[in-house]
Amino acid sequence: MSLQAVSAISNSSLLQPGFSLLNFDGHVFFFGQKGWPKRSCPTGVFLLDIKQNELKMKPATFSKDSCYLPPLRYPALCMLRGNAESDGCQYIIHGGKTPNNDLSDKIYVMSLLSKNSKKATFQCVEKDLGGDVPEARYGHTINVVRSRGKSMSVIFGGRAYTPLAQRTTEKWNSVVDCLPSVFLVDFEFGCCTSYVLPELQDGLAFHVSVARNDTIYILGGHSLQNNTRSPSLYKLKIDLLLGSPLVTCTVLPGGISVSSAIVTQTGGSEFVLVGGYQSDNQKRLVCNTIVLEDSKIEIVERASPDWTPDIKHCRIWFGCDMGKGSVLLGIPGANKQLISDANYFYILRCKGAEEDKEEELSAQVCSQTSTEDPGDSTPFEDSEEFCFSAEASSFDVDDSDMYNEDDEEDESETGYWITCCASCNIDINTWVPFYSTELNKPAMILCSGGSGHWVHAQCMDLSETMLLRLSEANIKYFCNQHVDLNKGLQTPKKVMRLKKQPMKPLRKKPAMKLTTPAKKSFLRRLFD
16 A cells, blocks of 8 residues: 655635535546636536646536536435446436535535536436435445346435424534435336335444445444444345335444444455544544455455554544545645645555556445544544546646636635624524525625625524615615615616607687677677
């Protein structure tokens, strides 16, 4: 096993915990950036170029018939391979967190339509599901199993926000483990079925799952309810019988108590387990070899690499599978007394040079976003490790087309939990909804004073009626600090003047002249 440093060039602000990698035909694509996509890359999907130990990013595009795909962090994803005649593959993406910290319950299928030296084009389709649809979640896994000539997706684990009926003021934004149900998803008919198995008692998140044919092995994971890392090893066997699939679970000995571990495939039936945490205050520096056979699994300890002092002494670490026996590991830049938001990466190669050749993946690995959330776990899990389920390679790309981080706007001042003013009292641990439109984040409004900044509507003492009016109308808003600048709040709209037609004067009809005899006759009839 060898360890090599890699430099990230001009993209450290996007490479934050929770993103994923997709591998299409040996090309690696980044998905799940920090914040909402900007004009530099509206899709939020980038081609990764790793060349001469440097990492660069190039924006990718979507086809016109694609649905919108938000930048989801901590989703469950896995590869869906085609039939024997087709070398193409697709990726299934389920759940995850949006930049607003909302959880998604949607499921997408991504495929690569075209790729050349200038750009890559994807197609993304949202699948409609019915039946026992899994609730919105993150930190879970999804795998594809095959049995009797059919295939289905299996979803398990994860975390979700506390149901509204169970929320309290003190724990309004807290998360809980999802129920330990197993969901079978049939993409052909768009239906979901849930199974409750007696062997699965506690919810798990940030575990590792490895699938081979009709069997899934679930290893490790963290339970919020018990604050433990499961030492159990679960074997799920799915028999896709006609009409009603049969799902069974067996608890096997020889599990590993670990969370946020990383798995990479080194052979047709051999995998290497790297990283993770074995306790709240201790990283796991031991590596293991996992060998899968038709009916059993074997886990043995193997020699660990020569970890650098930076990795040994850092408080947290993160990383994920790059494919073909390689793992990308990272440590925060703060451990090197440098820029706090920068991360430093290493490539861990688990195979020898003589073993580095093309191999067909006979087993599918789904080490979902093997990360834990800083808001609801122990300090060591603050990393929320990256998820890489692809292989990094060098690409023929133009540096002029690379993503430029300077094109992005700084989002550090637009978070929902900033201190917006001197009297701001919004705290993520104690905040409760104030307006009827709020759910799990406070309402904010943009102040046009100075260079512009965001403030909490509640801190500005705005009524709900006024907040709705400001959000719907074309009106600039000034916070209490810049209220003196409140002049010309709204640019008057240009109104086309109508040409007025001059009115013609009314002609008076001439009075009727009466002759003297006629006048006398008229007066006589009038008074008679």
